[in-house]
Amino acid sequence: MSSPQKTFPSHLIRLSKSCLGIEEKNAIARVLDVGYLGMGQEVMLFEKELEAFFHNSVACVNTGTSALQLALQSCGIGQQDEVLIPSITYVASFQATSATGAIPIACDIDLLTGCLDVMAARAKITPRTKAIMYVHYASGVGNRNAIFALAKEFSLRVIEDAAHSFGGCHEGRPVGEEGDIICFSFDGIKNITCGEGGAVVSSDQSVIEKVRDLRLLGVMKDTDKRYAGTRSWDFDVEEQGWRYHMSNINAAIGREQLKKIVMFGEKRRHIAHMYKELLKKLPIEFLDIDYNAVIPHIFPIIVNENKRDELRDFLMANNVETGIHYKPNHLLLKYKGNDCSHAEAFGRRVLSLPMHPDLCDDDVIHVCSLIQDRF
Ligand SMILES: Cc1ncc(COP(=O)(O)O)c(C=O)c1O
Structure with missing residues (x-):
């Protein structure tokens, strides 16, 4: 990390920025030296390190937005399904939802936390509601327990947009350790960055397996081959996939950031x-x-x-x-x-x-x- 420099009034004090050092530079050089820039060993190792961090299963993708989109798709949410989302969030939460064909339903927030208001969410539930996208606004978790209780009552999936809250804790447990599906962003200014990147975290193995296929254009069971430095030639595809995998360069940066x-x-x-x-x-x-x-x-x-x-x-x-x-x-x-x-x-x-x-x-x-x- 660059050492904190005294900034004088004549200098711009930035709202947010990447915080990088020689370690990230060396990590990129390591990947360039190996010459395998796509999704391979570095992504596999980053996923393993994140799994140890969260005590949960992880699939890395190229952005936080695609993590949210694939999280929804992996549990079968799509055309005309409704997803409840607090209106105060980055447009990524809404765009990721509409990208699946589902309809984002804007809900009001709790003014004390900036997070989704439970009563407002309840009022917007219809027979088409399939999920709640719960945003950890400004890293806070708001009334998360009440949201899970509401979801249970109406059999809804909970996709947590934890783009802001990497590394935080809720009731003494790391955000990402428990819940339904938790999505993170590693874009340039987040608590840790990969340059660009994201992760889907869940104990639901069917979700993780599905995300692993969907991020590679839907090619089934290609991930292990990529991690071994090869790829599938004779493969099958059963649903719409996307080119949303993480690259070794981004993973290498993320691995150094995770140490910090x-x-x-x-x-x-x-x-x-x-x-x-x-x-x-x-x-x-x-x-x-x-x-x-x-x-x-x-x-x-x-x-x-x-x-x-x-x-x-x-x-x-x-x-x-x-x-x-x-x-x-x-x-x-x-x-x-x-x-x-x-x-x-x-x-x-x-x-x-x-x-x-x-x-x-x-x-x-x-x-x-x-x-x-x-x-
Ligand atoms: C609340 C929230 N959700 C989702 C995202 C999307 O993450 P990414 O920029 O990695 O696509 C962001 C990014 O700023 C965010 O702040």
Whole structure:
């Protein structure tokens, strides 16, 4: 990892960034030297290491979005089935769902956590509802137990969009260790990155086996051959597949990042605790998230909606990037139609502050003193 550098006000303090070092460079060089860039040994080893990390079965894919899509397809969810999704999430959750032919149903959120509201989800259940896509917003798990109880009551699958929450814990157990199907993203700015990448995690072997075929254009049982450096020539295909496998280069980066997750986690938690301490006297709300248990991928604060854009412009003018996680998906042209008033209020008030392991204490103090200036 590059050592945290003191950044001065004239430098841009970035919202998020990859945190890479010589180890990742060497890992890429190792793959280039071997000369096998596709899906092979490195992916197999990364999957094994992730399995040891989660104590669960893993299939790696090329993005978090494709992990979600294949998770749905692997349990038979498709044309005209309905999937309940909180409106506050990255559009990836919605696009992954509509890519299967299923209909994403935008649901309202709990304002305290930014996660799916259980009552709102219950109200949207119809005979066509097949699954809940539960998003770990800002790494928090919200009222996850109640969501599982609801899913059980209506025999729904639960696909957890845990893109934000790699490395976190829920009730003392690593996110990904238990549940139904849990999907992760390893894109450039996540808690660990592969450059691009994703993973489907489940104890349901039929899901994992299916994802392993679907990621290789539906070619059945090709994975083991790829891991042995060969491929199938005489094969069969029984359903629509996709070219969504992970490459050895991406896996090699991910393997090095995985070794750093404890250090990344400590840094991200430290930054979250600093923000909470330094901003506690201001009229700002924080999400109800246990920053001792999770590894925060983003750090959203909730401010007065009349103030949000002005504060964002002021911070940018002072070289501090911020983000808006997210514009509600039910306001997008493609997914229009549902009323989610909490999500709309949240979308107008939320502002994400810089969060990545390369931030130093002075950066965080500087961001907080700028915010203080505006209140
Ligand atoms: C909540 C959420 N879901 C899914 C994704 C998709 O992951 P990827 O970018 O790896 O496709 C992201 C990525 O930002 C995300 O934030």
